[in-house]
Amino acid sequence: MYPNKSNNFCCGGGGGFLQSGFKEERLAYGKIKDSQIQKTGATYCIAGCHNCHAQIHELSEHYGGHYHVVHIWTLICLSLGILAPNERTYLGPELQEVNVPEYIEPEF
Numbered sequence: 001m002y003p004n005k006s007n008n009f010c011c012g013g014g015g016g017f018l019q020s021g022f023k024e025e026r027l028a029y030g031k032i033k034d035s036q037i038q039k040t041g042a043t044y045c046i047a048g049c050h051n052c053h054a055q056i057h058e059l060s061e062h063y064g065g066h067y068h069v070v071h072i073w074t075l076i077c078l079s080l081g082i083l084a085p086n087e088r089t090y091l092g093p094e095l096q097e098v099n100v101p102e103y104i105e106p107e108f
Helices: 023-040 050-062 072-080
Strands: 044-047 068-071
Touching (some): 023 050, 044 072, 068 072
Parallel strands (some): 044 068
16 A cells, blocks of 8 residues: 555544544545555455544445455454454455354353
8 A cells, every 4th residue: 555654644534533523524534545445456454443444444335445344353363263253244255254163052
């Protein structure tokens, strides 16, 4: 993604803007980030915080990006085999069944 690192663009959802009530302005500002993501051709975008996740997910839907947005912890839990079925909402179909933990009824 270019630019990146310390020169990267904000998604537009941080600093309370996600809950500010200025949805159209937030989406317009986020268009830069959505364009960056779409130019990569990625099918997944990894977000480090909840505000970024929510904003980028909405940008993908609003601007037709068709990419999935997941938290970094989701991928960590998926790789460890501890991501429960109800925590797989944002995963695409190719990851829905990866490492699904087997439920074992507790013995009392």
